[in-house]
Amino acid sequence: MHRIAVIPGDGIGPEVIEQALLVLDKVSSKFGVRFEYIFIDAGGCAIDKYGVPIRDEDLELVKKCEATLLGAVGGPKWDGLPGNLRPEQALLKLRGGLKVYANLRPAVLYDELKDSSPLKKEIVDRGIDILVVRELIGGMYFGPKGREVKDGDEAAYDTEVYSKSEVRRIAKVAFEAARKRKKKVTSVDKANILESSRLWRETVEEVAKNYPDVELSHMYVDNASMQLVKDPSQFDVILTSNMFGDILSDEASMIVGSIGMLASASLGEGKIGLYEPIHGTAPDIAGQDLANPIATILSAAMMLRYSFNMEDAAKAIENAVKIALKEGYRTRDIYTENCKLVGTKQMGKIICENI
Amino acid sequence: MHRIAVIPGDGIGPEVIEQALLVLDKVSSKFGVRFEYIFIDAGGCAIDKYGVPIRDEDLELVKKCEATLLGAVGGPKWDGLPGNLRPEQALLKLRGGLKVYANLRPAVLYDELKDSSPLKKEIVDRGIDILVVRELIGGMYFGPKGREVKDGDEAAYDTEVYSKSEVRRIAKVAFEAARKRKKKVTSVDKANILESSRLWRETVEEVAKNYPDVELSHMYVDNASMQLVKDPSQFDVILTSNMFGDILSDEASMIVGSIGMLASASLGEGKIGLYEPIHGTAPDIAGQDLANPIATILSAAMMLRYSFNMEDAAKAIENAVKIALKEGYRTRDIYTENCKLVGTKQMGKIICENI
Ligand SMILES: [Mg+2]
Ligand SMILES: [Mg+2]
Known part of the structure; x- marks a missing residue:
């Protein structure tokens, strides 16, 4: 028996989660394992119900589960709210609360969907199979932020901060993953300008010494955004910070054809994991039976693999x-x-039916 | 007589600048105008010669010129140096010293180069004509940065800061430019997470009130990195911060086929401008007569247009x-x-010969 926290969220979240749970039910009967679903409100729906993106007691409930399966949160309805009351705050709280510091986003091109890629045939024919390893609970999305007024001019700031220990643990995840793949890590930063990137690069190089079998290269983030379009086949594992990873993993998703296909796993210490599709709430198509449930279904597969050690069921x-x-x-x-x-x-x- | 500061820089910089100057010489004889070139060392070559990316006295010389034409600076040779001694520091000093806060980067698809685009024919056939307006002397590339040690764990930080007046002036440049184009501004930020982005968005909306004829929309940076690949024809003017603009303008360059084709103008108050190709120093092909000089030649054309009011010569x-x-x-x-x-x-x- 596995306890799973299920967070449908907003927009198309509930619809795609519904299908993922049907798939898990099928796995349950087929593989003789029981899942207990603990439904949790988070995001815009929690703001409407409770006035907060996620209640503290619900966050505690989530922490007691073995894994969390999440749809998507947010929407224009809540865009006017102050920062600490945004639906996205629920994601940050979940990631922070579960201490899932490593976000793994596979961007794989399916042969059948080659035509969906916006890239030319000669580029996609070389194949795309990228794993973006994004640091998830550090950097500018979590650093000190605020407003201040100077000489009557209002200003706002956010702070990108990384410590060596934060970089070390995410780098290890990337090198371990690369060992099981093509043994190539491209670390993306902006070390020619940012001090935090220079510390990032130094630390990644230190970690690399323990993985002499893995090839490490460094790339500036602006160049990486170009190379992903120019020749994505050059990448195996992309290791990068929270913010750069946000931008690059979405770009990587687009070049393989559809963000509706792509799953993600956010891992912390031990077996704890938060599994969610990469896509957002897509409010324009919510409730119309138009959303692609595959990303969420594949997220459930990743959950079986990483949190429950059920490789066969994941493959099925x-x-x-x-x-x-x-x-x-x-x-x-x-x-x-x-x-x-x-x-x-x-x-x-x-x-x-195919399981 | 126009005084132009000429900064060849490193890598392929000197080669492409050489061709741009030959083009200016031709313009000079054809249009009966005289140019005086003041050659300045900046970047890696200045580090080798003087131990600094650019000397203070040289920066003063540049400031006394009407416009600056720059090749490119940097290279792996100087990558090991501490941050304040990097060649890229010369760029930051030039941009800061000249107070050029608006970076204009046109990404135009030439009919003849459609095949060079990595995007599918059906996407490029819709046309690509984007002007990225990037804030250039604020944000994280110029904000407070440093290192600190906490409990024996070394950390590094960079700060993204924007004031309303900084956002206001760059937004105005974008709206003015849009008026002369398709009257559409897409402001790119990460307002769902960053406080600085929320201030950015509020301020852009204030400025927009003075441009009721221009259509304003907002887009998150991760989505923008996808949309540029999915359907670049949706964009006219993209208005964004220094860091996001660095990433997105390079991506926009790649989708039109070659970064070797793309010029940029960095404008401040009045007619002062810094003109440079978007591409870097490409040390791997430096000195081999392989570099594409067109981006630098088109940068010279932008200089004639924006700093010298020579529209005819620019068009020629x-x-x-x-x-x-x-x-x-x-x-x-x-x-x-x-x-x-x-x-x-x-x-x-x-x-x-074609002029
Ligand atoms: Mg994203
Ligand atoms: Mg760049």
Whole structure:
């Protein structure tokens, strides 16, 4: 029996979570394992209900679960609120509370979806299989921030801070992951200008000494944003900071065709993990059975793999997704000519049937 | 007579500057105007000669010129130096010293170079004509930075700071530019997380009230990095901060095919301007007559337009570049099948002949 905190969230969150839970139910009966779901409100829906992005008692409940499966939070409805009351604050609190410092985002190009990539055939034909390892609970998104008035001119600041121990632990995750892949780490920073990037680079080089079998290179973030478009096949593992990782992992998602396909795992010490799709709440299509549930379903697969040690079940889900794609089923976001257009629920059902 | 500070810099800098000066010489004789060139060492070459990225007396000399034309600075040779002795420090000092707060980077897709874009034909066929307006002397690249040790753990920090007056003046540049284009400004920030971004957004909305004829929208930076790849035709003017602009303008450069084609102007109050190609020093191809001089030549054209009010001469250069491309001449970086491969010097010569 595994206790899972389930956070549907806002926008398309509840719809895609619903399908992921159906998939987990199928896994449950097929693999003879029981899951207990603890439903938690977080994000905009929690603001509406309780006036806060996530209640402290709910955060405590989440911490008592083995893993958390999250849909997405946020939306224009709550955009006018002050910073500490934004739905996104729930994500920061969850990541901080669970101390999940390593965000793993695979960006994989499926053969069947090559046409969905915005890149030219000759570039995608070289293949795309990138794992972005993003530091998740440090840097500018968590550093000191505020406002001040100087000579009548209002100013606002945010602080990018990294300590060596923070960089060390995320670098280790990247090198360990690279060992199981193509043994190549590209560390992305802005060391030609930022002091925090220089400390980042020094520390990554120190950690690299323990991984002589892994090839390390450094790249400036502005160059990385170009190289991802120019030749994504050059990358294996991209190791980077919270903010740069936010930008680059989304760019990496786009070049493989659809952000609706991409899962993520956020890992801390031990087996604790927070699993969520990369995409947002997409309020424009919420509640219309249009959302692609695959990213959330694949996030559930990552949960089975990293938190529950259920490699076979994880593979069964991933394989079921591949079969659905091979059979030509597509949600709107990945639809191309001559494919079969399906909604959120039907896509979930087809994947369940393939498990 | 116009006094121009000329900073060849490092790597391919001197080669591409040489061709731009030949083009200016041609303009000089054709349009009956005299240019005086004041050569200044800055970047790695200045470190080698004087031990500093740029000498104070040289910075003063630059300030006395009407405009500055710069190649590129930096290279792996100086990467090991402490932050304040990096070649890039020269750029920051120049930008800060000249108070050029607005960096204008056009990313235009030339019909002849459509094949060089890494994006699919159906995307580039919609056209790409983006002007990135990047704040250049504020934000994290100039904010307080340093190191500190806490409980034996070394940390480093950088600070993103923006005041309302800084945001106001750069926003005005973007709205003014948009008025002369498609009347559309996309302001890019991370207002869902950063306090500085929230101040940015508020201020941009205040400025927008004076431009009711210009359409303003806001976009998060991670989404912008995706949208640039997915559908660049949606953008007209992108207004953003120093750091986000560094990343996004390089990405915008890549999607139009070659960074070797793209010029930039950095403007302050009055007619003062710093003109430079977007590309770096490319040390791997330096001194081999392989670099594309077009970005620097087009930067010289921007100088004629913005600092010297010589619109006709600027157009003559831009037209000469188009003719060279139409006739099939290409440097290595933009070469495609059935074109005529030329070196740096020959490309410069052909463009001169077309003026
Ligand atoms: Mg993001
Ligand atoms: Mg750059």
